[in-house]
Amino acid sequence: MAEKNINIEGVEPLLLFGFNDTYLRKIEAAFVPAQITARGNRILLRGENPDVLELIDRVFRELTVILNRNGNLTENDVDTVLALFTSGDGATGNVTKINDVVLYTPAGGTVRARTENQLRLVEAARGSDVVFAIGPAGTGKTYTAVALAVAALHAREVKRIILCRPAVEAGEKLGFLPGDFREKIDPYLRPLYDALEDMLSRDRLRAFMEQNIVEIVPLAYMRGRTLHSAFVILDEAQNATTQQMKMFLTRLGVNSRAIITGDATQIDLPSRSQSGLLQARTILEQIEGIDFVYFDRSDVVRHRLVMDIIDAYERSTDEPEY
Numbered sequence: 095m096a097e098k099n100i101n102i103e104g105v106e107p108l109l110l111f112g113f114n115d116t117y118l119r120k121i122e123a124a125f126v127p128a129q130i131t132a133r134g135n136r137i138l139l140r141g142e143n144p145d146v147l148e149l150i151d152r153v154f155r156e157l158t159v160i161l162n163r164n165g166n167l168t169e170n171d172v173d174t175v176l177a178l179f180t181s182g183d184g185a186t187g188n189v190t191k192i193n194d195v196v197l198y199t200p201a202g203g204t205v206r207a208r209t210e211n212q213l214r215l216v217e218a219a220r221g222s223d224v225v226f227a228i229g230p231a232g233t234g235k236t237y238t239a240v241a242l243a244v245a246a247l248h249a250r251e252v253k254r255i256i257l258c259r260p261a262v263e264a265g266e267k268l269g270f271l272p273g274d275f276r277e278k279i280d281p282y283l284r285p286l287y288d289a290l291e292d293m294l295s296r297d298r299l300r301a302f303m304e305q306n307i308v309e310i311v312p313l314a315y316m317r318g319r320t321l322h323s324a325f326v327i328l329d330e331a332q333n334a335t336t337q338q339m340k341m342f343l344t345r346l347g348v349n350s351r352a353i354i355t356g357d358a359t360q361i362d363l364p365s366r367s368q369s370g371l372l373q374a375r376t377i378l379e380q381i382e383g384i385d386f387v388y389f390d391r392s393d394v395v396r397h398r399l400v401m402d403i404i405d406a407y408e409r410s411t412d413e414p415e416y
Contacts, residue, residue: 326350
């Protein structure tokens with residue numbers, strides 16, 4: 095029988111464990127037959143598999159980060175974190191592989207590869223200069239890609255990060271939005287800001303953007319540029335046209351890397367045949383130095399209902415799976 099002690103520091107144990115230890119019992123149920131005993135700010139873990147005890151330790155660390163950030167925990171927070179650590183082989187003890195650290199965040203947390211396909215993306219990005227990450231919403235494609243870019247910048251493997259998205263009017267007309275062009279386009283780029291704000295302190299992110307070390311731009315702004323020593327991410331690539339995809343890929347200069355993320359089931363272009371992501375899958379898969387990683391519903395790491403929502407849509411559509 096293996097044992098592990100955890101000391102809870104910096105948070106109120108009552109908030110972490112839940113009323114009447116509700117959260118504690120939920121965590122214990124997710125890792126049966128491991129046992130969790132709490133006394134004050136100390137937690138004793140017992141179980142047959144030491145790797146499972148390590149996973150439980152990591153669950154408590156992640157929940158502590160969320161509690162410090164938000165000031166409270168919800169049941170959905172606990173369910174989401176448990177889903178990260180129990181999906182795929184997460185509960186089988188393959189800790190080093192599934193929880194490969196990509197980046198340490200300013201808040202004291204970590205960004206890790208949580209699923210097999212996220213791990214494949216991490217490994218592909220470390221071995222190939224161009225990687226396509228294709229799959230449904232909520233699978234961590236963009237978040238993992240941004241973490242890899244920030245890690246490469248910290249390690250001085252690149253000199254700057256450029257994040258871009260196509261600005262496609264998916265039933266919403268830009269002209270009717272208030273403000274100048276920048277204010278109109280910012281909502282399309284907001285998810286990229288959100289990811290960066292999790293991984294860089296606000297002051298550091300502001301300084302990087304003022305120095306153009308980090309740029310967040312619409313895809314159209316990439317035309318005519320040549321990017322050296324840059325980590326470039328194209329997000330929502332299913333909405334890039336075939337011409338835009340070719341333009342983007344040919345921007346790469348010396349010592350540059352690119353990750354292209356997209357969901358082939360959410361194309362907002364007038365015709366699916368216009369999607370540069372679909373064409374790229376057909377004509378680029380055999381090129382050495384370009385890698386493709388495919389995500390599926392088992393990689394979903396958002397709210398527990400997201401996986402069920404994806405399932406429901408897949409059952410009700412004729413769209414082919416990838």
